Amino acid sequence: MCGIAGYVSKAKPVSETVLNxxxxxxxxxxxxxxxxxxxxxxxxxxxxxxxSFIDLSAAGHQxxxxxxxxxxxxxxxxxxxxxxxxxxxxxxxxxxxxxxxxEVLIHGYTIWGLEMPKHLKxxxxxxxYDVAQNKLLLVRDRFGxxxxxxxxxxxxxxxxxxxxxxxxxPETQRNIRKQSVAEFLANRYVPTxxxxxxxxxKLPPASILELNTNTLHYDISTYWHLNVAxxxxxxxxxxxxxxxxxxxxxxxxxDVPIGTFLSGGMDSTAxxxxxxxxxxxxxxxxxxFENWNESEHKYAQLAADALGAELHSLILKxxxxxxxxxxxxxxxxxxxxxxxxxxxSVSGLAAKxxxxxxxxxxxxxxxxxxxxxxxxxxxxxxxxxEWKSKLFGTSFQAIKQHYIxxxxxxxxxxxxxxxxxxxxxxxxxPNDPFAHFDKFELPKSTTLKQIQYxxxxxxxxxxxxxxxxxxxxxxxxxxxVPFLDHELVEFMFSASEESYFDPTKQKTIIRNLLAGKVPExxxxxxxxxxxxPDVFYMNFALYEKKLKNGRLITEGxxxxxxxxxxxxxKDHWKLWKLFVxxxxxxxWN
Numbered sequence: 001m002c003g004i005a006g007y008v009s010k011a012k013p014v015s016e017t018v019l020n021x022x023x024x025x026x027x028x029x030x031x032x033x034x035x036x037x038x039x040x041x042x043x044x045x046x047x048x049x050x051x052s053f054i055d056l057s058a059a060g061h062q063x064x065x066x067x068x069x070x071x072x073x074x075x076x077x078x079x080x081x082x083x084x085x086x087x088x089x090x091x092x093x094x095x096x097x098x099x100x101x102x103e104v105l106i107h108g109y110t111i112w113g114l115e116m117p118k119h120l121k122x123x124x125x126x127x128x129y130d131v132a133q134n135k136l137l138l139v140r141d142r143f144g145x146x147x148x149x150x151x152x153x154x155x156x157x158x159x160x161x162x163x164x165x166x167x168x169x170p171e172t173q174r175n176i177r178k179q180s181v182a183e184f185l186a187n188r189y190v191p192t193x194x195x196x197x198x199x200x201x202k203l204p205p206a207s208i209l210e211l212n213t214n215t216l217h218y219d220i221s222t223y224w225h226l227n228v229a230x231x232x233x234x235x236x237x238x239x240x241x242x243x244x245x246x247x248x249x250x251x252x253x254x255d256v257p258i259g260t261f262l263s264g265g266m267d268s269t270a271x272x273x274x275x276x277x278x279x280x281x282x283x284x285x286x287x288x289f290e291n292w293n294e295s296e297h298k299y300a301q302l303a304a305d306a307l308g309a310e311l312h313s314l315i316l317k318x319x320x321x322x323x324x325x326x327x328x329x330x331x332x333x334x335x336x337x338x339x340x341x342x343x344x345s346v347s348g349l350a351a352k353x354x355x356x357x358x359x360x361x362x363x364x365x366x367x368x369x370x371x372x373x374x375x376x377x378x379x380x381x382x383x384x385x386e387w388k389s390k391l392f393g394t395s396f397q398a399i400k401q402h403y404i405x406x407x408x409x410x411x412x413x414x415x416x417x418x419x420x421x422x423x424x425x426x427x428x429x430p431n432d433p434f435a436h437f438d439k440f441e442l443p444k445s446t447t448l449k450q451i452q453y454x455x456x457x458x459x460x461x462x463x464x465x466x467x468x469x470x471x472x473x474x475x476x477x478x479x480x481v482p483f484l485d486h487e488l489v490e491f492m493f494s495a496s497e498e499s500y501f502d503p504t505k506q507k508t509i510i511r512n513l514l515a516g517k518v519p520e521x522x523x524x525x526x527x528x529x530x531x532x533p534d535v536f537y538m539n540f541a542l543y544e545k546k547l548k549n550g551r552l553i554t555e556g557x558x559x560x561x562x563x564x565x566x567x568x569x570k571d572h573w574k575l576w577k578l579f580v581x582x583x584x585x586x587x588w589n
């Protein structure tokens with residue numbers, strides 16, 4: 001895992017001082033090494049911060065330059081099939097100088113060109129500079145596991161693993177995109193491709209941005225789509241078990257030890273069980289909360305004892321909510337996922353022992369583990385909508401409204417936003433603050449498959465993976481996600497839901513993996529998100545201290561009367577979103 005950044009200047013040579021500043025603000029993503037490349041014409045600069053796992057020698061230094069000096073690569077992430085690709089490329093006549101996965105990108109581009117990303121298995125965001133063609137490529141993995149942002153300003157183009165690197169470029173203008181404020185409150189994140197800043201964007205997952213470094217003209221293309229089908233599959237449990245074991249094995253490829261997060265839930269427990277086939281005594285890390293009967297560290301200990309893992313636990317107190325200020329510096333863009341604090345804390349715990357861990361992200365999306373995927377929990381706007389659904393099938397608009405209710409955690413629809421936002425900000429409220437869901441409509445899909453597709457492309461990508469990357473990299477910790485092996489995900493989305501989904505039981509495939517291996521308290525434990533007790537987010541005294549005379553009120557972003565209403569009604573989830581936004585505002589504006 002690393003940090004990458006770069007800067008292309010049309011009007012003047014790039015500044016080495018600026019490049020050094022871009023590298024410095026990403027030091028937490030790669031404390032092991034740092035490197036800078038400046039093009040022969042002096043108008044393109046690339047920087048890299050390294051957190052080393054494969055080939056720990058100086059040969060793994062980045063940016064990595066090809067032998068002929070024509071290709072320059074800076075990689076953030078891991079290419080899990082690099083051993084197999086190296087063999088294939090060697091047979092094609094390529095000569096390798098290092099043992100790194102980064103060099104596979106150089107030779108892969110030479111042989112396959114823009115088709116190269118299709119050959120990769122892994123989590124990655126990388127830049128590749130073709131000196132001879134004056135072309136810069138930015139590439140992101142299929143699910144957006146690794147972040148990549150870019151800024152497009154007059155006479156300059158910049159990019160980085162985090163927005164803070166782009167903000168170091170002199171041409172970058174810090175103008176807040178007002179519509180993003182409304183979209184954040186509605187969704188708990190700013191939907192891709194936008195950020196909180198005008199002219200700074202997220203590169204979408206599975207995308208290639210191709211930039212002409214002379215003209216700064218760029219195009220974005222998509223190299224992969226997740227296809228959805230409904231094929232009945234025999235021996236599905238056996239096939240999934242094999243694919244998962246293979247994925248875990250590939251994700252453990254490293255020249256340093258790798259641990260795992262362990263919540264005592266089914267997904268993380270399954271990972272420990274699979275790790276035991278590769279590692280004698282896995283190092284596991286859990287978080288808990290004082291005075292909470294459902295604290296996950298208790299279940300994690302049960303799982304660790306049953307599977308022979310060594311568990312490290314940390315117990316949090318309520319006052320930890322004040323760490324949100326630190327988190328908003330790391331996140332750059334505000335996100336109001338309620339597990340940002342536990343994830344940050346458990347990452348800090350793990351980083352004291354290992355440089356990387358496995359995480360269970362992707363399992364609920366693929367195997368049907370969320371409550372909002374259950375037919376019995378479906379939200380209908382009214383009886384008429386429910387009746388129509390029974391007669392004619394559930395429309396996408398009905399699914400969308402259900403999904404909005406499930407995701408909001410304090411609903412800020414258009415009407416609520418008009419009450420909340422000040423005069424100069426409400427003019428930017430979009431007609432539909434949830435319009436980005438429409439991009440992921442699947443005609444003729446079942447309700448479950450449609451919800452799972454929304455989960456993969458919005459909830460998981462925008463919130464979960466973003467949360468995990470920033471919280472872990474703040475501590476220079478890499479999180480690897482074996483459930484998001486793209487071949488496994490493709491397989492699951494090709495299967496009929498009858499093959500894997502039982503509305504009366506949670507994730508039958510994972511349950512089958514754990515049968516006979518863990519105590520009943522784990523095996524029959526209901527799904528619980530990686531969160532603390534609700535009271536953890538009901539710190540009204542802290543909210544009042546932060547918000548009543550905060551920047552959002554004094555600068556007219558939020559109406560003071562609306563804030564008072566929230567305190568009167570004790571609407572802690574809406575206050576939580578405003579609290580996150582206030583902390584971001586103080587950090588970056």
